[in-house]
């Protein structure tokens with residue numbers, strides 16, 4: 001199969017193509033167009049030409065297009081899940097869950113399209129302001145560049161394209177090189193749903209080559225990026241006065257307090273640590289367990305981990321499959337090896353075979369180890385003990401990241417203290433940090449990023465607030 005670039009409402013030949021392989025069995029899936037500088041510029045040009053049409057389109061029409069996309073996803077749910085499973089090695093169960101969330105994301109975008117509004121401003125609150133009627137409106141920014149990662153190839157595209165279209169912008173989308181097929185699928189859905197040509201363009205190819213062209217182009221008003229902190233920082237430094245939102249990585253932590261009934265929470269925590277091979281920005285990477293329940297927790301956690309079925313992403317009962325690349329398997333092996341050399345204890349896993357890294361549980365991991373202080377983005381979790389809640393909160397905060405954190409406790413005072421003190425974008429009480437529904441505000445502090453997604457919040461980032469003041473006297 002050959003996949004061309006999607007520019008100005010049609011597939012266009014690229015000057016070169018790259019091989020796309022299934023990360024699980026390395027089978028060739030497709031030849032994917034690799035955009036040249038001219039291709040990127042023609043995508044930006046198409047988006048620029050379409051921006052007036054998008055800005056003039058009434059809200060109900062934008063909403064109807066988004067609703068149609070959600071409907072097409074529902075109709076072709078299984079096909080979309082299989083696409084994600086083969087290009088990302090995401091187990092089918094998780095891939096179906098991602099398609100269901102993508103449907104919700106576009107549905108929320110359709111709702112938001114209909115309720116974008118401003119507010120009246122009481123100008124007479126200041127001396128000299130009287131005799132005026134003033135209000136704000138929200139206007140689309142124009143052309144938005146969206147750059148997305150491999151790990152939720154459909155839903156993270158939806159978190160950018162959904163609010164951008166809801167707000168009346170046009171988009172140039174650059175999906176991750178490993179997961180282009182689901183992005184091209186979405187472009188086809190928008191086309192069938194009646195989105196004007198040029199309002200959504202999809203270009204694939206090397207991230208840094210395409211990124212540099214997008215960052216330099218003044219017709220682009222905003223770059224919305226989800227991916228690694230390294231690339232996010234680079235984009236921020238090179239985007240001049242463009243608006244930039246960054247949804248970056250983390251080493252998310254969970255606190256489990258004394259008195260928590262372990263049997264009711266362990267399966268959920270295991271899922272939060274290992275779902276999609278730990279390649280989720282809010283995967284549980286560090287668990288701090290009260291010393292009174294530590295041994296029991298580890299024992300039950302390890303036994304539940306051993307029940308995970310490892311294998312082909314296309315098999316119905318697979319829980320864990322291949323990591324996104326062989327290089328990431330090697331990196332994980334090295335980081336786990338270093339932790340073991342420096343005093344951590346291995347309770348299960350630690351082995352790699354082909355593209356798969358076995359789900360791995362480490363205990364008593366020094367906080368300076370990469371598996372603890374860097375984003376491991378692999379099926380590896382560290383479990384350490386604490387005595388006092390203040391100590392646990394400090395351990396969670398001892399991180400350069402701050403996306404979400406979780407705490408299981410029966411003590412309302414400790415829960416509220418944690419909510420106040422944890423330095424993250426979202427605190428999940430009696431829930432894992434991996435919890436997300438798609439309309440909630442979502443984003444990080446510290447090196448986890450800036451700006452918020454969750455459709456309503458993304459729409460705010462993707463619109464310009466304009467003040468209109470009438471002098472009435």
Ligand code: NAP
Pocket residue numbers: 147148149150151152156174175176177178205206207208209210211212226227228229231232234235246247248249250280281282375377403443444448449
């Ligand atoms: P990545 O390597 O940073 O790539 C993300 C995107 O950026 C890809 O499309 C990539 O293209 C592109 N890119 C690479 N270099 C670029 C450059 N110099 N300029 C512009 N774009 C460039 O991240 P990933 O490995 O795909 O995804 C994993 C990371 O995403 C993790 O850190 C994870 O925590 C983070 N993430 C965060 C969230 C969140 O909401 N906070 C959600 C999901 C994932 P190529 O593929 O062509 O290199």
